Amino acid sequence: MSDVSDWWSTSIIDMEPGRIALRGHPVQDLIGQVTFPQMIWLMVRGQMPSPEQATLLECALVAAVDHGPQAPSIATARMAVTCGLGLNGAMASAVNMLDDVHGGAGEQAVELYGWIKDAVASGTPIEKATEQAIDHWQSERTRFIPGFGHRFHKPEDPRAPRLLSLVDEAASHGTVTGEFAAISRAVQTVLNTRKDKPVPMNIDGATAVIYAELGFEGPLARGLFCLSRSVGVIAHAWEQMQQGGRNKGPTPPDYRWTYTGDSENKDVD
Amino acid sequence: MSDVSDWWSTSIIDMEPGRIALRGHPVQDLIGQVTFPQMIWLMVRGQMPSPEQATLLECALVAAVDHGPQAPSIATARMAVTCGLGLNGAMASAVNMLDDVHGGAGEQAVELYGWIKDAVASGTPIEKATEQAIDHWQSERTRFIPGFGHRFHKPEDPRAPRLLSLVDEAASHGTVTGEFAAISRAVQTVLNTRKDKPVPMNIDGATAVIYAELGFEGPLARGLFCLSRSVGVIAHAWEQMQQGGRNKGPTPPDYRWTYTGDSENKDVD
């Protein structure tokens, strides 16, 4: 049309008055015909998934909706509504916090698994490829291996084995190859050996297997985690709205914080 | 446990090491067993919906995922990733903008429909109840009747009749009563008559019918719209990441803005 229109070009949506087409599908042909996970896939990937692919994606979306109000994102959502925000604002303040440390492990695990896959594809045995990938991660990034270990769920995060078993099942039907499930288990074996105790795969490590098996790139693993956790955010924010409260702080008011500075400062007269 | 634990009480999630229960269901019993819309319902409502209820909710979630990059939320999401934000940050900046004007019409329509329902329950004929509710809305709130009219989709928003027909179908099976569908049509009739031309029901007016039929309160209509539109937000942000760009502005750089102030100001010497 024009340089102005071209500035905002997209292959996602086409519109005319009275017509909305998403990835080439008139919206009224999608409503009532496709599931929400199919719609999510169609929007971010561009093609309609098979029902089996969508079902496996759905498992990941269901699994990650909430981990309770000690998570900073959920605490923020609950505090937000007592400050006057609506659910959109509560969700914004909360989802923003799903950054590298709080919401990035899935994306990072997809990347780590990808390194191992590439090394295996180049002929390195999977055990060695995994050892090297873990070493590389710890020297280049951080000592935390994304997707493994949990400060709370010991010895096992109940979501991980359930998700892995669903990947295995999908692999047995040819929906996915199962290669990332194998890679994730190799990572766990290496970590268990090194730590001399179980280092359980957590929700991020397990959903990353699903996202990688289904061909989602790392950043989308984060994006879809944000979508899933938004469900918990909305549920908690809404529960807090009903509980009421004004300017809810992190602890009961009587506890106040501990002041660690000097008792007096004489800089200004 | 203690006053500190009680400060963050919730009926949504219960946790012990190795155990996560959502609304009383161990999470591993939900994964692979319930759909994502069922999970959403369970989390925000507290009870598991019937499959038919979940399917109708799913229609509303599918319908509202995107309306293109001229929507300020989507434009913001696309600009955000060119500023260095990940998908969590893009989603936060975008969803925040789904406030009263951009994302609140569904919530408002649920409220308006509720007024009419209450008046009908008190014995007022639906036509009169609708006239009065519209008058009351325009005198107490704003001249914009939430959920009706569209500056772009004329004469019809293609999503609305499709959604209404699915509500009718659900009503014919007894999944919902259909009373809010009737109310929404009464609103449309009054508006068409007053304006002397069609004032089409839009996506917010139609999804509000679904949310109200299913018993969701107004604020959740907004919350679930935010969840649905987040799909478009993620899709657009991800597409923009792949297109690249740095500090993408709203218009091509050559256009700059129009300065409307004085050419010189002599306040300071």
Next chain:
Amino acid sequence: MSDVSDWWSTSIIDMEPGRIALRGHPVQDLIGQVTFPQMIWLMVRGQMPSPEQATLLECALVAAVDHGPQAPSIATARMAVTCGLGLNGAMASAVNMLDDVHGGAGEQAVELYGWIKDAVASGTPIEKATEQAIDHWQSERTRFIPGFGHRFHKPEDPRAPRLLSLVDEAASHGTVTGEFAAISRAVQTVLNTRKDKPVPMNIDGATAVIYAELGFEGPLARGLFCLSRSVGVIAHAWEQMQQGGRNKGPTPPDYRWTYTGDSENKDVD
């Protein structure tokens, strides 16, 4: 220039390659010549303030920078950096929460004072005007009178009398009229009488006097409070960065929350 340029018209800034003019002033003539409060005033009001006006504004900006980590905004900022966000993201999540309840009292107080001023201008005695305005606020808005009362600082918020005395001083020099200081004291008198105990003016009530005396409209009272509190947000977020931590929750991890739901739910088999 064009309809596209006109879409983003502004009287705030004019630019050409190598030239930036803010409200008509070349930026290089402002740098090193005007104070930051003068610059803030110039940007939001369009004209350069007198030094005395800027100094009074500065008092309001200095007074509101922080109220500690039990404020939900500050707690959010501190948690945010442990989730991986930079200071921009921490500030965003935090400032977002300065909504009607947490950051809107200044704006509301400016409005309340304005009602009283208008009534006095119409000939109503100030005592009666104040009584009526308070009644009207409580019947139309909420029982909380903005800018008065504090759950923590009893009997007095130390910032309020200091700020009021500076307004009095400015009034004695003719910088401001002092009419809003008088109005705020009338509000305090009415509240003290009604409650039969002191209802101290708080930071919002006092800064609102300054903003109103200086001619700032209500929404700017909120905006400038956000700017002021951002200083505390940055200080706390930066301190937390140095303290470290990952995914800091609202309470020490051992406390967990109290689960108030059913112990088991048999909806799903």
Next chain:
Amino acid sequence: MSDVSDWWSTSIIDMEPGRIALRGHPVQDLIGQVTFPQMIWLMVRGQMPSPEQATLLECALVAAVDHGPQAPSIATARMAVTCGLGLNGAMASAVNMLDDVHGGAGEQAVELYGWIKDAVASGTPIEKATEQAIDHWQSERTRFIPGFGHRFHKPEDPRAPRLLSLVDEAASHGTVTGEFAAISRAVQTVLNTRKDKPVPMNIDGATAVIYAELGFEGPLARGLFCLSRSVGVIAHAWEQMQQGGRNKGPTPPDYRWTYTGDSENKDVD
């Protein structure tokens, strides 16, 4: 006090009923006594600056307040208020976008300058240290050297030479050493030579000199830039509030976007 209080320990603020002390200073002793830039410094650094130090900081804060509505942050702020957000929400959505690409150059320039300073301190001549630092940045980070070059302001960003001259003046009075001014000029010389044309220092490169000279660490350069730019954000959001508009998009509605996908998609029947 307790483990709960200790969870939120801070040296920034101490409070008792009726008492607020910031960095050891009772707040009422600061109000009306210190400037806003002094307060900012005190809060983030812990000590009161000299008037000369505060004045130099003030120059950086004044310089960066705005760069117009083609900046994605400002465009977002303006769109936000037309979606129903207050100034807090507009500021949040906007400041969030001041991430690595849009608001991180100052922080990055402080880091780059620091590399050069360390190399010079180890005996490397400044020219060679600068060459090496630039090479290292481009191989380890990105080809963009933070703080230099501007797609719009050619041949010169008018803010940079003004700020540098103020640093020189402060150095001549002993307020700062001037070493980072020298380093920044060495960077400019190298870049000019390599590019065979002027690569002008921009606002981020110049303010980074000030922040580094004054001893601010990199992340604070970003944080204080966010604070400064928030002034423009508030000014533009407020101007847009007065202009009105609902759901303002990035371009005039008639332009729509360019659809680049397929015209039809036959995935679903």
